[in-house]
Amino acid sequence: MSLSGASERSVPATKIEITVSCRNLLDLDTFSKSDPMVVLYTQSRASQEWREFGRTEVIDNTLNPDFVRKFVLDYFFEEKQNLRFDVYNVDSKTNISKPFPTYASYSLLLFLLGRCWDPQKDFLGQAFLALGEVIGGQGSRVERPLTGVPGKKCGTILLTAEELSNCRDIATMQLCANKLDKKDFFGKSDPFLVFYRSNEDGTFTICHKTEVVKNTLNPVWQPFSIPVRALCNGDYDRTVKIDVYDWDRDGSHDFIGEFTTSYRELSKAQNQFTVYEVLNPRKKCKKKKYVNSGTVTLLSFSVDSEFTFVDYIKGGTQLNFTVAIDFTASNGNPLQPTSLHYMSPYQLSAYAMALKAVGEIIQDYDSDKLFPAYGFGAKLPPEGRISHQFPLNNNDEDPNCAGIEGVLESYFQSLRTVQLYGPTYFAPVINQVARAAAKISDGSQYYVLLIITDGVISDMTQTKEAIVSASSLPMSIIIVGVGPAMFEVCPFPRLCRPIREPGAEHGPTSQGCAGRDPRAAAVLYAHQRHPASSPTPCQPQPNLSSRAAVRSQLILCLAVCLPAHPLLLLKARGIWSPGTHWEASLEDQCWLVKPSAPSPTEGSGAVTISLPSCQ
Template identity: 45%
Template structure:
């Protein structure tokens, strides 16, 4: 009966994605226009606090942005899900608040029109513009489509200069509106541009509906953000796939009532994409590696203010132990032997008390494994009592070490998750970037959990959700890093977690997609088991 009730409760849950646009935003910049980003929060039903569930990309110099990045959310019919949308102007070194809108997910879902439109508020005596939301249930289609486009004879918009053409792809919504799903780079002063290959999931392109109307806008890029429409054409994925030969589309500008050139589809390829569960059911094992920050900036472990402090009276865990348990208790089920490799860094270690940036928590370099979460925590506590906290905060050693292990298992049977728990700013950022880029072709994900009150803004450089990490003309093959700030999930005293489930969800959110992206990159298919 218990299992039946669980199934019944889950049967009313749907995966939704929110497409977001804004109009007439406040201009917070003096020379240019605002660079908006929308951050979406959901209210915790028990504590009443809001926690972040996602954020869009930043669009430069645009008061009327249409965001490509969608916000994924679970919709529960039986639950009131309060949402808050906040818009910020993102500038170097800071941000300006542009307005907010609060509603419920049910109100968005039940909206009778094709678009949910509400005013932004929050700045006294100012009209902040409006926010526009389209909601749609997410398809389970996992296939990937690759498209190669080039332009031909694209006309000038004025008398003198050739355009800077780029392509924007929009998918239709109910009611006739469109949501943008992809933008290419632009080509400077070109009437015959060749754009880089578009690689996009069918789910993102048309939500699994191959007959859904798609609009392709050829725009002339403007540094002001006010891109000019050259012309458009309409098609759908089925029609694109039917024709094996290159296809040519006329660009029509309805406002000018004129033909403005051509766009050619020179190649299209459909790739079967498997899910995370396909690989797990096929036998892929997840291996959990932990690296704990033992630098002096954590504070004396005997002091109540230390991030490594254990309460001897009430036995309340510190932030490091909270993170270890929350994540380890989930990951342990995806590995048959239950072993976790555990390391520390940034301490002077016995017997000579030399500084080490990678030492085993169990004291055994030949076999640095702990049997389960409890053994991992016990070895962490033992290590804390035997080393001297020191520094600096270097990540490259543990990343390179884990990468060397992962490089020996590249056939799909094994995948590694490196959890780095740290209190401070990275001291070897260039070396860490190079290590991550080198590891991006391996079966490895890196999760960085920041504890304490340090400024973690530099971590955003590593968590490359919007563009792949690069340094010295080297570029990552895929995004493998997720950064989470621990304080968002702790109560006021910082001694207990508000929601262990929410913390684990945030920390592990990107892992399934990272596993799938590795398998796709290597052309690995899941093993079929009876």
């Protein structure tokens, strides 16, 4: 997670990684301890509004969490960058996929899975401070009291800042252990590893946790990948401490032992096994004949480079942009001003605006500027055949249009010739693009499909299957919803779930589609709020006289799947500004992700990345 908005400034930014820990949190659970999670908000320079920036993982049953997931922010020395850290108790049945509200708007919160969530009950406290305070603290560390729960001591939050290096290597390793100490009375042990990197002041910062292997003294952990800068920030001789714990359900994990190493020493395992003695200092002092608490063996270690969007573009990768537009009757008669397809002489329709906003960005990376454009849900002349995949230029052999202007021209022409009908089917056009993407295996082409629609998907099952079938292909899907439909509800609500610890170590990992392949085309879901929607503190009352007079918001609802090889999912920056009251932007985002092996206890992780909830 990195703070967007750097494009607005001319001064180069420094990347700062923030590590979060809490101590002595409130205990809100009756039969266990709290399950804390921290949500970071940043304050807009212009509006002074607080926007959710990111979240840590959830750690079960602890009042003293050390969160593995970091926040990476752009630091500007000449600016005051205000931060707000809110701490919540998140039960397993609480839906945390939606943005958290500000404390002042708690009464507006939603009904969540299985129960009505009481934010005042689940709120553990908050802290306000500037990014400069963290960086300027002794050892770039600060501790602040949590406040916000009247009459109670909420504990403290500890923040550590470190400037990130430019190292883009990814280390993949696998470890096993032998003859660990037995810690469970009715069983053996449930061991897991915790990795820490050393700091200049002698302290350690958590950077990774393995999964738990149940009931064994000889565990073999799954291979895992971690950025080298997370492990040692590019300093190959920096001390890496690895603790071995026995997992307990109540969160009071038993310490088995520890050992230290370094990235340079770990890298030697590329040629040979490396065995480490696990030592428990307390047992070593008490027992004269103490040898060790077991051994840990590094079975394998490899290093790969993480490539950026610019690397792929320099290497010759081309983006192929395809458009699919909803021609169902629910959009209204294109000749009437109430229609979402209405061709006004004064302003573009909602469909045309969405097309221009995305297309004008992506077309810069397409060398031939030829874009296949399709419509779906219409009756075609002369026989009135219903089609869910017809070329807008009426040329089945060559559906390409010359540039975005060519797509718009063909779109307007189709509105004059076809009859809007229905239903809303996505699968045919997804399969069409997937067939084209399947022909590419050398990374030279990447396909982006933009689907613009006004309503609920009618072939949800087939659409899910189409996405899963495209799981290994280099393609992304952008779904933009327009009009009054309930687009706040994600069209693929069960394909994502929040990450819970352990298994959520250093950022988002891939989530399988419906429990299947953890790879596929990413889905970006965006919508425009209807004028009738209730205003919020950061959504002013719209002018109801015009459909275009709405305050819009973009939500990245989910990244359902990921391409088989790491590649840019989407990089877009632009503003939709057809009228005074219309305001929506595609944030400057660049996500580079790759599949990861599922955890044997938790399953694969989830990708849940949110754009700011209010623009």
